[in-house]
Amino acid sequence: MNPYAVKLAIRHLLSHPGQTALLMAGVALGVSVFIFMSALIGGLATLLTLRTVGSIPHIVLEMPDRDPATLSPNAHKHVVLQKDLSRRDQIAIWQPVIPIIEQTSGVTAVSPQIRGSAFVERGQTVAPVGVIGVMPGKLSDIANIEAAIVDGSSNLPADGILIGSRLARDLGLRVGQVIRLSSDRGRTRSFRIGGIFTLGIASADRQAVYMNFTTARALYDLSTGISRIEIKVEPATDAADIAERLRRSTGLKATAWTEDNAQLFEGLDAQARTGTIIKAFSLVTIIVGIASAMLLSIVRRQSEIGIMRAMGASNGLVISIFVLEGTLIGFIGAIVGAVAAWFALLPLPPVTEVSSGGLPIDRQQGDFLLAITLTTLAATLASILPARRAARIDPVEAIGA
Amino acid sequence: MSAQAIFSVSGLTKRFAEGEAEVLVLKGIDLSMTAGEMTALLGPSGSGKSTLLTILGTLMRASGGTHEMLGVDLMQASEAQRTEFRSKHLGFVFQFHHLLSDLSALENVMMPAASAAGRETPAMRERAMELLDAVGLPDRMNYRPSAMSGGQRQRVAVARALINNPVLVLADEPTGNLDRQSADQVMDLIRSINQTMATSFLISTHDEHIAAQCSRRIELLDGRIIRS
Ligand SMILES: Nc1ncnc2c1ncn2[C@@H]1O[C@H](COP(=O)(O)OP(=O)(O)O)[C@@H](O)[C@H]1O
Numbered sequence: 304m305n306p307y308a309v310k311l312a313i314r315h316l317l318s319h320p321g322q323t324a325l326l327m328a329g330v331a332l333g334v335s336v337f338i339f340m341s342a343l344i345g346g347l348a349t350l351l352t353l354r355t356v357g358s359i360p361h362i363v364l365e366m367p368d369r370d371p372a373t374l375s376p377n378a379h380k381h382v383v384l385q386k387d388l389s390r391r392d393q394i395a396i397w398q399p400v401i402p403i404i405e406q407t408s409g410v411t412a413v414s415p416q417i418r419g420s421a422f423v424e425r426g427q428t429v430a431p432v433g434v435i436g437v438m439p440g441k442l443s444d445i446a447n448i449e450a451a452i453v454d455g456s457s458n459l460p461a462d463g464i465l466i467g468s469r470l471a472r473d474l475g476l477r478v479g480q481v482i483r484l485s486s487d488r489g490r491t492r493s494f495r496i497g498g499i500f501t502l503g504i505a506s507a508d509r510q511a512v513y514m515n516f517t518t519a520r521a522l523y524d525l526s527t528g529i530s531r532i533e534i535k536v537e538p539a540t541d542a543a544d545i546a547e548r549l550r551r552s553t554g555l556k557a558t559a560w561t562e563d564n565a566q567l568f569e570g571l572d573a574q575a576r577t578g579t580i581i582k583a584f585s586l587v588t589i590i591v592g593i594a595s596a597m598l599l600s601i602v603r604r605q606s607e608i609g610i611m612r613a614m615g616a617s618n619g620l621v622i623s624i625f626v627l628e629g630t631l632i633g634f635i636g637a638i639v640g641a642v643a644a645w646f647a648l649l650p651l652p653p654v655t656e657v658s659s660g661g662l663p664i665d666r667q668q669g670d671f672l673l674a675i676t677l678t679t680l681a682a683t684l685a686s687i688l689p690a691r692r693a694a695r696i697d698p699v700e701a702i703g704a
Numbered sequence: 705m706s707a708q709a710i711f712s713v714s715g716l717t718k719r720f721a722e723g724e725a726e727v728l729v730l731k732g733i734d735l736s737m738t739a740g741e742m743t744a745l746l747g748p749s750g751s752g753k754s755t756l757l758t759i760l761g762t763l764m765r766a767s768g769g770t771h772e773m774l775g776v777d778l779m780q781a782s783e784a785q786r787t788e789f790r791s792k793h794l795g796f797v798f799q800f801h802h803l804l805s806d807l808s809a810l811e812n813v814m815m816p817a818a819s820a821a822g823r824e825t826p827a828m829r830e831r832a833m834e835l836l837d838a839v840g841l842p843d844r845m846n847y848r849p850s851a852m853s854g855g856q857r858q859r860v861a862v863a864r865a866l867i868n869n870p871v872l873v874l875a876d877e878p879t880g881n882l883d884r885q886s887a888d889q890v891m892d893l894i895r896s897i898n899q900t901m902a903t904s905f906l907i908s909t910h911d912e913h914i915a916a917q918c919s920r921r922i923e924l925l926d927g928r929i930i931r932s
């Protein structure tokens with residue numbers, strides 16, 4: 304860099320402190336909008352993802368779909384058994400699979416489960432529920448039921464069940480009461496309500512019924528097999544990759560949570576796009592602001608530029624001076640904006656502790672360096688055109704000799 | 705052409721496109737100057753004085769004729785060569801001082817040299833201080849132009865024209881914007897520099913009083929030299 308260009312650029316900025324400060328403040332504002340949007344969009348994504356993946360399995364392993372058999376395969380008649388969509392085959396041999404899953408990297412919890420549908424009857428009311436039979440000690444491996452208990456306890460004796468608070472309210476059930484439960488296998492048994500939980504997920508709070516693994520076996524006529532294996536992984540966003548690895552190593556059908564939550568991702572994508580547009584606008588504002596300020600400044604200093612050109616300053620020197628000025632405004636403004644944004648976001652609680660109604664802003668995702676880099680680049684870009692225009696000034700016209 | 709001629713032009717013409725029509729502003733100028741001359745270029749307004757100085761100063765190209773200085777054919781030279789030539793051998797003083805408002809008097813005087821070198825050097829600073837001393841402003845080195853009088857600014861402009869030790873200084877109505885007293889000061893200054901530093905001056909003016917202080921006079925009328 305030409306030291307004389309640096310000197311003249313800095314000198315001009317310092318000679319007009321008010322104008323320089325105003326320009327830098329504009330840039331700083333644009334940069335803080337950029338950072339704020341990044342932090343907000345990132346924080347929202349984190350919050351929604353956390354909320355979504357917190358209580359659901361990240362990967363579900365089941366028996367692969369089997370196409371229904373074709374009966375009497377002859378050319379004139381084609382009889383096909385309709386696929387039974389309500390029931391899936393059990394995983395008959397599952398014990399050897401568990402260690403394989405547990406040793407897969409990224410896997411943090413493995414919960415073999417018996418699943419089935421059932422009806423809860425109470426007086427005239429009948430409510431459909433989904434039974435989840437979990438192994439001892441694995442009750443909270445997928446959804447943290449123990450922490451969600453609002454009444455009673457999380458113990459699961461052979462005749463005990465845990466139900467959601469919505470179901471309890473709809474049917475007027477309380478802890479200690481005995482209810483009858485009929486499985487879709489035609490078996491009916493009485494259970495004592497041991498605890499009531501609120502997960503905050505409507506479907507679970509209305510329909511999930513947790514019970515002992517062995518009890519569920521009896522209710523669904525499964526002598527040795529299980530219905531599915533639910534898995535948690537870390538990080539949850541790697542679920543699809545890990546699911547693919549598990550599918551290959553176990554031969555089971557592996558469904559990652561990401562497949563069932565396409566809407567969430569569409570939503571997050573849309574949000575991110577909105578954020579990108581707003582960020583792009585803040586950059587465009589910076590470019591327009593700096594470019595117009597530079598153009599004005601060049602018109603005002605036309606005769607000074609002319610005299611420099613007349614007295615031997617090269618095109619390159621004139622261009623350097625103005626590009627440097629714009630870049631300095633952008634860079635210093637960006638630093639100021641980034642520092643201001645940093646301190647402004649400092650007192651905000653982490654996303655995991657955001658109270659409802661508060662904005663989930665994640666300072667870590669504020670893209671500070673990107674904001675500074677892009678803004679500085681934008682400022683340089685914005686000053687190139689005015690600078691070239693300055694270099695084209697005809698000394699004779701400018702001086703008016 | 706005499707041996708010690710610093711520049712010579714012959715048959716020099718300049719035409720400007722004026723809308724559809726063309727205007728011939730210089731109609732064949734033959735002129736040369738020898739080292740150490742202090743020449744007044746007289747003529748009424750619109751006679752072509754500024755145009756001639758601008759061409760001699762390589763800020764504009766002639767339309768025809770020859771233009772040679774210090775053995776260089778400036779008609780053929782490229783724009784880059786002319787820029788370099790200008791910064792090495794020519795100095796300028798204009799009717800308006802055109803000092804850079806962000807720079808001090810001292811920095812303004814250094815500007816042509818610093819622009820060419822890409823930096824300010826201690827040697828330039830030294831030379832600029834000598835020049836400000838010579839133009840009688842040793843105590844105004846660090847003043848911005850806005851804090852100086854019109855006469856002082858024009859004296860800074862004269863010092864600036866001298867920083868690269870030019871052979872020739874082209875001064876276009878250097879006192880045109882000054883009161884009589886300041887004008888006399890600037891002319892005294894130019895004369896003493898001409899004598900002590902042997903720098904040649906070509907000074908345009910329509911003021912007989914100014915012309916009287918020069919060693920040679922050329923009169924221009926309607927694009928032609930009528931007396932020399
Ligand atoms: N760029 C230009 N385009 C057209 N005409 C010009 C231009 N510059 C000067 N002229 C004309 O040339 C003539 C001489 O101008 P100038 O050299 O400025 O005279 P002086 O300095 O003696 O007053 C004037 O008639 C002026 O209008």
Ligand SMILES: [Mg+2]
Binds near residue numbers: 704753754755876
């Ligand atoms: Mg003139």
